[in-house]
Amino acid sequence: MVKRTATGSARAPRRADSLSRGLIIQAAIEILDSGGEKALTLRALTVRLSTGYGAIYHHVADKSDLLATATDDVITGVLSGAVADADPRTALRRLALGLFDAIDAHPWVGAELSRQPWRPALLDFYESIGRLLDALDVPGKARFDAAGTLVNYVLGVAAQNAANARLRADSDTDRETFLENAATQWTQIDPGRYPFVHAAA
Amino acid sequence: MVKRTATGSARAPRRADSLSRGLIIQAAIEILDSGGEKALTLRALTVRLSTGYGAIYHHVADKSDLLATATDDVITGVLSGAVADADPRTALRRLALGLFDAIDAHPWVGAELSRQPWRPALLDFYESIGRLLDALDVPGKARFDAAGTLVNYVLGVAAQNAANARLRADSDTDRETFLENAATQWTQIDPGRYPFVHAAA
């Protein structure tokens, strides 16, 4: 016999597997990837997870919390996916390209990062860059400037790339050349920004 | 005698001064400046302009059109406000700082630009930078890269600045030092990015 609420409507049975914050965020990421930023609605989440609002809000503060945590997840993935490299310069390149690729694959990450540039995951990113620049014997102050310049540059180019992708949703033939452009531009920037270090190397 | 609609509700008299697209956008900018991005609602616009939805949608496609045009207006203001300067290098500095100040004064401009990096007004901005770099005898390809790097850097730093302002809504004592930092960082970037040109100068 189906139980009824006080208002007389039917009530679905409780889910078998228990919900968790991680599950919710993972579902949010999938929705964001498949449908873009505007596709992530609480309703869509309840449908995908076969649950209600209460369950979601029990594990998550609000929608912005959801977006922020999802973004952190992606960035952390980029960091952990970056293999250690003997040469700091190519390691930097790898890191920057990894960030670009991540935003290219999940455009909503770029938008969120430009909205909240001090997310913990992004600070970790700065930390890694700082260590690599340290290995390049870049002096302290310049190191900070360089990290900021690099990240801002990647975020900006990724945003432009996302805008391009929005304009023409197909013909990704020149996407590879675009990536190569970004790569070469960065390789130009690093030695150019620090001509002393570059000359020393 | 007050006229009544078919549903019997009262109808306000028609406004004396006629509406125009420019008026609507100006009102939108004022709302955005005073209350931030989320304060711009069609309802707020109707209240401020003492009008209805129909009048607004007759002059404007939709809300994104409103935001985009308002952003173009601000950027165009930065460009027209930049006085000609004999030295291309300080002219570049002025342009970059002008963009930063504009975003600092209207944070919603930064968010919109990162969402739509190819707005006509921003293209004009690139055009101006390109001309200045040409005056610096920067070769063609590097010129394009430099303009992109500069704009992306300013946008990124401005976004970080906006985030800072969001965190501490007061104590703008260190805002000046922040601006100076950005300025010196750019003066470092320009010669650093093109050590050849800088050495030649």
Next chain:
DNA sequence: ACGAAGTTGGATCGGCGCTCCATTCATGGG
């Protein structure tokens, strides 16, 4: 066995962008 604490589902609320249409008014052709 039982009640407290932890979890879940969904009705509900206020507000949003936007559509639609009755109404108003300036204009110019007869």
Next chain:
DNA sequence: CCCATGAATGGAGCGCCGATCCAACTTCGT
């Protein structure tokens, strides 16, 4: 001079959103 026409206007209403709230359910210590 008049009135037909169409641009301009105001506002009710629609569908959807994020968020709240609470009854219903589960788990678990005792």
